[in-house]
Amino acid sequence: MNDQTHYNLEICLPAGRYPVHLGPGLLGDAETWAGTLPPGKILIVSDSNVAPLYLDTVKQALGDRPAEILVLPAGETHKTVASWNQVMDKLVEIGALRDATLVALGGGVIGDLAGFAAATYMRGIRFVQAPTTLLAQVDASVGGKTAVNHPAGKNLVGAFHQPAAVIIDSETLNTLPLREYRAGLAEVVKYGVIRDPGFFEWLEQRVDALNEREVHVVLETIARCVRNKADVVAEDEKEHGVRALLNFGHTFAHALETLSGYNRYLHGEAVAIGMVVATTLSEQRGLCALGCATRIAGLLDALGLSLDWPAEISAEAAWEAMAMDKKALDSGLRLILAKGIGDAFVDQSSSQHDIVRAIETHTAATA
Ligand SMILES: NC(=O)c1ccc[n+]([C@@H]2O[C@H](COP(=O)([O-])OP(=O)(O)OC[C@H]3O[C@@H](n4cnc5c(N)ncnc54)[C@H](O)[C@@H]3O)[C@@H](O)[C@H]2O)c1
Structure with missing residues (x-):
């Protein structure tokens, strides 16, 4: 058994590299913070759920380094231009200069928002990600995509801006x-399906430990995800190629989220269903060995994710939501499909008939 508790990982990009520190209790570790925060003003941005749990710990670890605080209401509905503006106002109010560091303490919403604020304030200041959800620890905090939502679309206003460091305190998951x-676990499984069959098998063998949030297994899970994400981002920082594979299951998931009014599913829950449908489609088109979709569904189900396609959303309606973008359709709907577990690829040759049939098959299987 692996009883490693601390991982020092690294993201390497053409323009530089940054560390990902992973371990239990790191939010309260003065040494980790001291090595991460050069001189200059510090602004910690957090949300109304996370701040009462972890802000004091971070402030204590900073010792006599003064830090300004901005706590925003929690939730995706606050990942807006208005919240971004609040961060700008706060940075101006505290007299932050180009040497300031912004710390994002929270889930993916705070990370994306604070990251975008850091990307834009004075044309870019340093920021440190301190992710507190599993989804943010294994995905959102690493790789430099930052954004806020616009009424016309999710993540419509954004920038690529890499953090200076990522500090992952696995103990924050105890309060999640x-x-x-579970929604975060769906994104964990995704890495196995798209590029890491050994990891997929490893997860299958550790379902109970994952469900019990067993410390060493959770730590190794996060480390393996970060390494996978690091490899993908190193190869394709701005999503011109392989980074698109991280969207496996997401086109189906977006259709589900849109048609259910964005209040029924957490993103990872919709992605779990989307991954199984995408694999069913791959199997039906003869691109993937039979049995993969069942195996993926088995793991997701064991991790507590519901895979039921909602009865009120027809396959045709889902197709229409997916095909909204006419330009995408002219050259074929762009989907991530699987050749097998650990081998995803970009495909544009699925017809409307193929897609509707895959959703209907999945609906019948989960009815
Ligand atoms: N930048 C990227 O590459 C990337 C990748 C994937 C997702 N995202 C974005 O991430 C966002 C979703 O992130 P999320 O799932 O972390 O959502 P989130 O930030 O809304 O967090 C989920 C909920 O958990 C609470 N919370 C966070 N940490 C907690 C803790 N330790 N204990 C108790 N409660 C806690 C939050 O207050 C919130 O209510 C979306 O906006 C999505 O677009 C970005």
């Missing part, structure tokens, strides 16, 4: 609601 934890 079960539903949020």
